[in-house]
Amino acid sequence: MKSRITCLFMILFLAASAAAQDNMQNFNYLLKDTALLNQVKKGNYPYAAIEIGAKAPYSTIQRTGYPIKIAIDPGHVASTKKEAIMEERYINSEDGFFFESELTMATALLLKPKLEARGFEVMITRPDNMTALGQTYTQWYKKSRKQALCEDLERGAITREQYEELITAKPKALFERYFRDKDFIARSHKINAFDPDITLVIHYNASEFKNSPKTYTPSVDHNYSVAFVPGGFTNNEILAQSQTEDFIRLASTDLVPRSIMLSAFIIEELNNKLNAPSLLPDTDPDLWYLKKYSVYTQKPGVFSRNLYMTRAIKSPICYAECLLQNNRNEVQALVKRDLKVGSLKVSSRTEQVADACYAGIIKYFIQTGAIR
Numbered sequence: 001m002k003s004r005i006t007c008l009f010m011i012l013f014l015a016a017s018a019a020a021q022d023n024m025q026n027f028n029y030l031l032k033d034t035a036l037l038n039q040v041k042k043g044n045y046p047y048a049a050i051e052i053g054a055k056a057p058y059s060t061i062q063r064t065g066y067p068i069k070i071a072i073d074p075g076h077v078a079s080t081k082k083e084a085i086m087e088e089r090y091i092n093s094e095d096g097f098f099f100e101s102e103l104t105m106a107t108a109l110l111l112k113p114k115l116e117a118r119g120f121e122v123m124i125t126r127p128d129n130m131t132a133l134g135q136t137y138t139q140w141y142k143k144s145r146k147q148a149l150c151e152d153l154e155r156g157a158i159t160r161e162q163y164e165e166l167i168t169a170k171p172k173a174l175f176e177r178y179f180r181d182k183d184f185i186a187r188s189h190k191i192n193a194f195d196p197d198i199t200l201v202i203h204y205n206a207s208e209f210k211n212s213p214k215t216y217t218p219s220v221d222h223n224y225s226v227a228f229v230p231g232g233f234t235n236n237e238i239l240a241q242s243q244t245e246d247f248i249r250l251a252s253t254d255l256v257p258r259s260i261m262l263s264a265f266i267i268e269e270l271n272n273k274l275n276a277p278s279l280l281p282d283t284d285p286d287l288w289y290l291k292k293y294s295v296y297t298q299k300p301g302v303f304s305r306n307l308y309m310t311r312a313i314k315s316p317i318c319y320a321e322c323l324l325q326n327n328r329n330e331v332q333a334l335v336k337r338d339l340k341v342g343s344l345k346v347s348s349r350t351e352q353v354a355d356a357c358y359a360g361i362i363k364y365f366i367q368t369g370a371i372r
Contacts, residue, residue, distance in 0.1 A: 053251025231304025
């Protein structure tokens, strides 16, 4: 009897030790501050959230049934050239004008039936060419902004002073100071309510430059793909009450390593199928946010970064920047409107991006044993 108790104790001890090691492994991706990470590795926990995350029981994702569910979030909101200029997410070239929101929407619409044909259940966060709130931004501004602001005032989400400033704000100012966050929240709520097995956020990147519809977007010779996963918390973010719960959840589950695995497969396929090389830490010195806010996961093209979507989504997530829009060759490809997708007429390059994302997703589910 004594030997059985001793054996059981050893099993529990080893399980607890393994869980603690898993928690600690996550901190390599969660903490941006290297000095803080070194303290945590020595068993020192300067912040309550870190101590709770380090000592919380480690849990792994368990499949509860089929079909496998996939959420796709096509980035940005613009439905017209005017909205794209307001959102500052567009390319204006000598050969024509195109904008990121229509590229991401088309990619999502092309990817969805490919995945459904394989038996997956798929949800897209925003309707064809609209925002996650079910209207274009222009429609929302004209018809719904007053009601939305009144509701937020009544429930204490904004102050009376903020309400007075926002109710008279011009479209661009209201978008930047209020609507963009509201749209993010709507996306995350839809995704978490859907309870997917994975989430793919689709973006198309562009170099850092000052854009203007009166001038042509500067083109570059280099190209790359990059994906962001949860992590990269700064010290101030760890202390933020609104982020504490998410930090602890990410520290004590396998969401981060699962996200890294998923993203690595997708980046590999974007590299192979699009010739968009995986971004490495020293590829582009102009990408200030990599050095300031990101942690390299040691998987080519995959970085931990504490974006709202990577933090708030409760499934493994790949936040993919699929290629560089203002690369000279990409501009030539993306400006062509040779493919009809839903209500959109876009470049057939979007289908190549969808194919690459599909291949990466399939590799992930094969690797995890969910499909053969």
